[in-house]
Amino acid sequence: MRRLVIAALGIVLFSSLAEARVVRLRVERREVVLNGRPFGAAGPYEKLIGTVDFGLDPDAPANALIVDLKLAPRNARGEVEASADFYLLKPVDPRRGNGRLFYEVGNRGGKSLLATFQKAAASLDPATEAEFGDEALMRQGFTLLWMGWKWDVPEREGVMRMRMPIATENGKPITGLVRGNFILNERSNTAPVADRNHLAYAPLDPASADYVMTVRDDPTARGSVIPRSRWRFVDAGTVALDGGFEPGRIYDVVYRSQNPKVVGIGLSATRDLVSFLKYDASPDNPSPGIRHALAWGVSQSGRFLRHFLYQGFNADERGRKVFDGVFDQVGGAGRGSFNHRFGQASRDALQYFNILFPVDLFPFTDGPETDPDTNVTDGLLARADKSGTTPKVFHLLTNSEYFNRAGSLVHTDPTGTRDADIPPTTRIYMMASAPHGPGPFPPASNRGGGMVGRAALNPLNYSPAVRALFRALDRWAVDDTMPPPSAYPRLADGTLAAPDRAGWPPIPGFQLPQQPLRALHLNFGADWDKGIVSIEPPEVGRPFVVRVPAVDADGNVRSGIRLPDIEVPLATHAGWNYREASIGAPDRLAGEIGSYIPFPLTRAERARTNDPRLSIEERYRNRDEYVGKYAAATLDLVAKGYVLPEDVADLLQHAVEHYEWVTKKSDVKSQK
Template sequence: MAVISLQITRRSAVLDGRPFGAAGAYEKIMGMLHIGVDPVHRANQAITDLAAAPRNTAGLVECEADFYLLRPQDPARGNRRLLLDVPNRGRKVALGLLNSTPRVPDPATPEDFGNGFLMRWGYTVAWCGWQHDVPRRDGLMALTVPAVRSGNGPISGPVSCEWRPNARVETLRMADRYHIAQPTADLDDPAARLTVREHAGAPAGAIARTAWRFADASHVCLDGGFEAGKIYELVYRAEHPPLVGLGLLAVRDAAAWLRSASTADGNPSAGELERAYVLGVSQTGRFLRHFLYLGLNEDEAGRRVFDGAIAHVAGARRGEFNQRFGQPSLNATCSVGSLFPFTDTLEVDRVTGERGALLGRLEARGTLPKVVTTNTAAEYWRGDASLIHTDVEGTRDVAPHPQARLYLFAGSQHTPGTLPPPDAD
């Protein structure tokens, strides 16, 4: 069924009805998407643990996604194009990138809409929460998902956290940045281990279990404190894994619903959209690469969802977007972001014998969008971006897929900097 309903919590004119050129005035809609996924449908089978999730009386797996929409008040003046901006760690990105604005959670002033590029060209712009561990504060957009379960008791498994403190601290949250932690199953777990490295290339040294402890289920303390500049990794056991991969389906189904659902279904853009594009930047660029690899650009009705996808500054990586106990924000050395295959077309890993193509499943199903990949020099210096267009050994160039384009912003950085520099990881 996909989207069941949209609960609108706020609807208002943008900038009191000020027109954006020929596209005219815009409307802002905020609310919550209620989504129900068929766990036995062919289009959903790539999602890890979907079969183990609780179901409603209709046999669907439910989730709820924060929703935000900007649309022309007069649809006839729009360009009939949807741009879905996948929120980066809960934050809107497209207006900052394309309208030259500061990132704000709820654009409300002329400055928040910047040069008005997307509006002046008549785009409908949407955001949908997809990340389960984003806290719902400060306007961040999140997704509520169920925990998967087993008939034999709680599901448990290992979770890894990595930190590089900028200053000495006594306690660290067991999550990436400001995200919600996956709590430990046992505060006294003797098998939990904490290690430290002097730098990225150094060997990890074990810290005695008597020298550190869980302050509570979501925080860890170290005698003498965690030192600035060192790299710490904690591995522990957790229970009740959230259904991480539902985020991939939430993005797909939000766009499919906006394109195809009727006014009777509660769709505020019913009949207004002919094309849909999706944008991901950095973390969400990696999310899009994972989305494409899993072949998810097809809704439960068999329709292609996105006609175009833009993955910006993602390098050749993916991420923990579809694994048990996955942490979607994690970009640490120990995470699973560097996943084969890297190229659009078929390649072979001569070490493992594995064969694959990033776009292979979509091509086989006839749902391949046009794909634009853009990277800066930073993703090459990081060491992975070249894998998009070379073989694994780095001995020969690999041409992009005919429906894909690759671009490099030479000499540029991952994201624009700010002054004064922020004190942040």
């Protein structure tokens, strides 16, 4: 029976039996936004904050791929229960909305959607005008949704999480292998075994002599075993080493834990909540009238969406399409630890960080491809194609993903010798010379920020292109308006190449990295196809072949979407940065931070430093000439659909600030 109940915690919305996988929405806070101020034609908005309860049928075909679901406890209805935090922004009157749900897969429990698409100040619980920004999405009538999908996010106010059941073997605890992996940036006596302040799987017996710690300097080398007498667990998530851990070295800790969470429910819960809001026509749906749903995920969350699509979760339990459009931003070629026993969802895999986790696994392309080692043919969208639930898909890459996330495998064959055939429902875009995430402006080093790079951080902000591409995806998914053509480097025209053939100029002190992250065949044991790990670290097999974008005479990437800072440059921008010697391993990459390598200011400086790049004074007579060329490049991107007209003014303001910052530095130098 449908009912609306006022409970001690707030409003409880029970789903109809037809959509029983969402059992109830417990609304714990409901309040109007900005005192009821209207957002254009959409009118006032409200926020609903609370908990969503799920009930999963372990025997339903749609849930068959959720690892260990059948080993989780069941309620009287035979369902496995889970719950998650949710956060909903919607028009007070749903009839005034535009019928579109925009769901952000929160990166490690956070929220970035308003900052990216409404230029808002960052907030986990937006309440002020600044935290709602320019209101662009809300004035269009979008319903905006977030949900916690991980159990182990850091303990911090406002971070969204999921409460997942524990798998058991006939009521008895299940044990298994867990591997902690860390590379520190300074000497320390202790180190965390989990990733980036996440909660750890506790060791079954902290004093066990069977646990192993190793250290090495090469990602694929066999580690040297550190005597057990020299290290110990300080608590469930921290280890200590006599003499301390050295910066820049790779440490592994392999131990046994128990009580694995059924982490794959994060995938099914995303499916079920979005499906409920999209299809449930009962009074229990707080946002009726949703006709289309779009998803956006950045980095880890982009990989989550790739995993979601690959395992067929875009079909709900009744076979209906969940997302009409999916925007995978900087997810690279990988998926993640989102659906296996003792999975650590926060773990990614970079050239020199989070080593040998199950991330960059075949297949990589949306369409079918064949692994030459196993002769298996598969594609990221194979299950969606079979079920008729394939969404429109955007993959957005930056220069960083080609060095740290095996990005070229998104659009080449596994041998790196042929451009892949891209399905008609997919577009691929690369932001030329962009970092994984932009650094500050004015450019500065990351000193004091942990991952210190040799160069200043790359400040190239590609959010204007993200906003334009989302609008294109929305229109493509909703009314079939064709988006801008894909823009990415290709083997066929020489804009994608091996690192030693990418055309890097001899810039003093900098060399194009010759060893990007290698995606590898990894053997996690005989039961890996069931989601069970029995070999840690995994056995390393042959690599897939990765390529990198070719660059111009300035070291900036030739292909893809070249923002005005690249088309009319004042510096070399790169998506990679070497580790500074102070943090160890200076020949390796510093996570996913980028580099800003300024041009010489004068012809004399260029000659003195033997820099092959033209100086600023040789390129532009003055600020007006520079800004004029910058404006022309900006308007060209608007015409092509890669930048929105409403972002032009901000870009031109940035051009003025950037040029004046560069020339001010020149004035300071001349006065010395």
